[in-house]
Amino acid sequence: KAGVTQTPRYLIKTRGQQVTLSCSPISGHRSVSWYQQTPGQGLQFLFEYFSETQRNKGNFPGRFSGRQFSNSRSEMNVSTLELGDSALYLCASSPEGVTGAMDQPQHFGDGTRLSIL
Amino acid sequence: KQEVTQIPAALSVPEGENLVLNCSFTDSAIYNLQWFRQDPGKGLTSLLLIQSSQREQTSGRLNASLDKSSGRSTLYIAASQPGDSATYLCAVSYYGGSQGNLIFGKGTKLSVKP
Numbered sequence: 001k002a003g004v005t006q007t008p009r010y011l012i013k014t015r016g017q018q019v020t021l022s023c024s025p026i027s028g029h030r031s032v033s034w035y036q037q038t039p040g041q042g043l044q045f046l047f048e049y050f051s052e053t054q055r056n057k058g059n060f061p062g063r064f065s066g067r068q069f070s071n072s073r074s075e076m077n078v079s080t081l082e083l084g085d086s087a088l089y090l091c092a093s094s095p096e097g098v099t100g101a102m103d104q105p106q107h108f109g110d111g112t113r114l115s116i117l
Numbered sequence: 118k119q120e121v122t123q124i125p126a127a128l129s130v131p132e133g134e135n136l137v138l139n140c141s142f143t144d145s146a147i148y149n150l151q152w153f154r155q156d157p158g159k160g161l162t163s164l165l166l167i168q169s170s171q172r173e174q175t176s177g178r179l180n181a182s183l184d185k186s187s188g189r190s191t192l193y194i195a196a197s198q199p200g201d202s203a204t205y206l207c208a209v210s211y212y213g214g215s216q217g218n219l220i221f222g223k224g225t226k227l228s229v230k231p
Binding site: 004006033035042043044045048056092104106108109110111113 | 151153158159160161162163166206208218219220221222223224
C-alpha cells in the first residue's frame, strides 16, 4: 500500500508570492491533516479535512488555506508569503475509526520543505 | 492552553543500553497519546498509540506507558541500536478536538553510539 505522498519535496519562493502544496493520502483514508514544523515552534496543527469539509482549524492567519477533493487528495495554499513561513509542511492521513472517533494512528508524508527568500 | 513537554531535549547513549524518554501533558482529559519517530529530512513514523483507557502498549523493543492522573507518558527502548538514532515525538489528542488536532512536544533527539 502506497504511503502518504507530498509534492513537491522542496520549494523556494520569494516574499509576497503564493504557493500550493499537494498531499495524496493513503488509499481509503478520508481524513487529511496539515502541520507546520519549524525549529522554534515545533509541530503546529494547521487544519484537518474530512469528506471535502474543513473539520478543524489551528491558530494560523487567513493566508493559510486548504481544500480537499472528492478523491481525498488535499492541497494547502499560502498567499503573500513571509520569511517566517519557511518551514517543513507535513501532511497526515488516517482512516475514520470504527467509532468515528480518534482511535487510529496518523500516517505522515515526508513533507514539503518551503524556503522563503 | 494544552501543552506537551518532552525531557530531555537530547540524549546520547552507548549501544545496548536500555533507555526511557519522558513526555508530560498539562490537561489529563486526553483521548489518546501517540509516540512518533522522525529521521532527518523525513516525515513522522507512528510507533505506538495508547488510548486513554489503556495503561501501556508494546511493539518489539518499544514499550509506552500512560498515566493520565499524573499527566505523564514514557517510551522505553530496550537494547538500543545505532539505527534507533532519531528524534522521538509524543503527541496528544483531546476530547473536543478533531482527529487531526494533535498537540506535539518538541521531541527528544536520541543518538545511539556504536
